[in-house]
Amino acid sequence: MEWLTIGAFARACRLSPKALRLYDELELLRPARVDAATGYRYYTPVQLEQARLVAWLRRLGMPLARIRTVCALPPAAAADEIRAYWAQVEAETAVRRDLAAFLVDELAATPRKDTTVLELRYSAHSDPGLVRPANQDTAHAGARLLAIADGYGPAGAPASSAAVAALRFLDTADLPAGNVLNLLADAVHGATEAVRDVAAGTDENGTTLTALLWTGSRLALVHIGDSRAYLLRGGALFRITHDHTVVQSLIDEGRLTAEEAGTHPQRALLLKALTTGTPDLKLHDAEPGDRYLLCSDGLSGVVPDTTIRDLLTTAAAPDTAVHSLVDAANTAGGPDNVSCVVADVVETAARPAAS
Template identity: 80%
Template sequence: MAEPEEVEVRMNDTDMLTIGAFARACRLSPKALRLYDELELLRPARVDPDTGYRYYAVAQLERARLVAWLRRLGMPLARIREVCAMPPTAAAEEIRAYWADVEAQTAVRRDLAAFLVAHLSSPSRKDTTMLELRYSAHSDPGRVRPANQDTAYAGTRLLAVADGFGPAGAPASGAAVEALRFLDTEEVPAGNVLNLLEEAVRGATEAVRDVADADETGTTLTALLWTGSQLALVHIGDSRAYLLREGGLFQITHDHSVVQSLIDEGRLTPEEAGAHPQRTLLLKALTTGAPDLKLHDAHRGDRYLLCSDGLTAVVSEHRIRELLTAHPSPEEAVQALVDAANEAGGPDNVSCVVADVV
């Protein structure tokens, strides 16, 4: 209930403040205090049963000020609740860890901003010297799965990774990639590349339906089609494509998964997503949704990575960037990435395609 304007008075009880007085003392608004009461983060010491007025003990000021400071840091309320429940030394370590995460995320956003500025500021590429790809692909069953349901392919024009699932997962991923392979030998007109790729994906979808004899069978698909100066991207599912440019690693696909939708809605953090029980559930696969299609300008020195979630589920993006940077040839980089996934337990099939723009 809304509370009327209050006068800063003390109750008969010792060391008790009205909500207005307490708000001014701890630099939190009465509205914020009501919210923290509802969330059981900062409960009033007493609520008048007749008027509903909230009263706070002076001893609660220290906790209230800590909450106010942590909110100024931008810490989520759920994490503030955890910090407030810790002894001071553990709380200090948690705040240090939180701020390290903030600085890391800020660095990533800074790099992304620099990439976007450079990308959007680049002049027309009509007169740019034609470039070509140097590439390598490898698919590995991992250390746990009895069979490999991934398919990876790399050619002069086409790069692709598909991650099959269900009873006929391997034939499904193979059929999807095989249906695109004709693009590797066709001259691709730059102005019509997205339409050509979209038509090819429709053929891949039908090919998967032909081999998928159960509703539980399907495949992801992430592919890049090279025109000589641009790459057309098609993506559906939770396999990924990354761009390594000038030392920065950028994910250029968006996962079509349950946990990614929860992250997008703010209901889950990326750190929590790795342990979520529904982390493998897809919202879209090749036969159950429309893929993303987009066009990327390529720069000399760019390195592209396509991979199944057998890599990204167990190897951090920081480590992926290190391995892509450390190994000069695509063959070495692919092998290092697959080895890293297997060294982390290899719980899933892992497929990687690395291509350099040269």
């Protein structure tokens, strides 16, 4: 049998001897033989393929523990695991990219000197649907805070109510001159603790949370779970949240189409909820004429996006829009609680400063 010293093996696979010793200690890439007298490590050419795989995965930034998992899988399953890892990286990178773009805009922006201001006009409506015995959704619309929470488990209704109640102080709080995301993140931490108190230490009870905080020119978004936020701008509908569900992860990995996801048996299975994961935080610049929709999956699960867009486009006011959307969900069978919040960004004349 051909033996390669650790130095020769390191050169062949482009891993340093130091890295090889670390991977040996972690049982990630064990040498084929260790000399009992000298302690020298020896490898075989057959191990080069696994060593190169480890090197490539390290270049991707994959943690060592996950590399160990990949290396133990057969090729097809290993490919699926790498695909899932990269989908997660891209999703996390997108969140950081949005935050970086906000910081660049915030630092480079020229103060506005016009005589108009923007404000929200809003409405919320929640309905138990036609099948569920109780409503576990909570919806809130205020001058600054828009929020939807969809509870689950025996204490789902108290959980969603506690989450939204913990955020309601934002309607009247003084917003910081700096990054409003910090304020929102702190508020969400309080909401998480409130839900934990209601859930009594069990993951059986919990809630999703999707909320927007109005700053006067921007909307700060927090999102976790499968409730959604949409933006209607210029007649086009954009989804500005990403579902934290099993089926969405399968779509991201290319293992499921959006059409197949609609009938998947695990379509309601969450990957993250308020007490079991880290929420997404983003900032959105607002423009006059924008219309925002927050909704629970009782709407998005049964009403197509094309119909949602049409109803949002034709409704004259937020109050008309939320009732039309809830009616559409119930017309489609109303299998779940359905809640909607609609808010319009409108221009108003600035009030003159007091002399």
